[in-house]
Amino acid sequence: MTGKEEKTIFTNKGPLKTNTLKNQAYQQIKDAILYRRLKLDVIYSQDDICQSLGISRTPVREALIELQTKGFVTFVRGRGFMIKPLSRKEALDIVEMRKGIEMFGAELAASRITDEQLVEMRGLLNQMSVETDWKDSVAMYKLDYAFHEKIFEATGNVWMMHTNKVLRENFLRVETQSAFAKKVDANHVLKEHEAVLLALEERNPAKARKAMEKHMKMTYTRTVNKILEQQ
Secondary structure, rough: OHHHHHHEEEEEEEEOOOOOOOHHHHHHHHHHOOOOOOOOOOOOOOOHHHHOOOOHHHHHHHHHHHHHHHOEEEEEEOEEEEEOOOHHHHHHHHHHHHHHHHHHHHHHHHOOOOHHHHHHHHHHHHHHHHHHHHHHHHHHHHHHHHHHHHHHHHHHHHHHHHHHEEEEEEEEEEEEOOOOHHHHHHHHHHHHHHHHHHHHHHOOOHHHHHHHHHHHHHHHHOOOOHHHHHO
């Protein structure tokens, strides 16, 4: 990797510190994978990763092993590691599962969400409205993630929260990540989120499910459909 690439792949400022180096390295590398700063079909050296993060080989190696067990990377003997691509079948399974769990999550949340959680969701949506002018698509994706995460938190179902987390991370590997690249597309997402939130505020499970179904359909059309057709 060149010096320029090292400055843009990871988000750390200076060497990583504290006694959770492996966990921090894991999160930094996974984040770089999910947001495409680490590319497919490229062999990356563990030594370069260590240098970029400012830590020794052991925590990086441990982080990569965990990422391998979760299907994010594969080791290339004697050379380093590569990002593991998803097969078409894996991508379709993720898309199908996410649609189902998001709809059920919205429906369940509508009857369980608290006033405090509704306020937090409104705050996230307001923040997303501001971010559309900043043209920071990664920041928008993270706010989008937080918005959906709050829905699953409102269900009170720990298994759904965990499953949603895994699905959302892997969904990023499937889609084009272009939903927030243009303001017009970002505004469509905001309107769909608004419809979901209004249904939750009304505590209307059927309406929340329908609003989320529409949002998932449009999400598929915007960011996934063309990729799966090409595969």
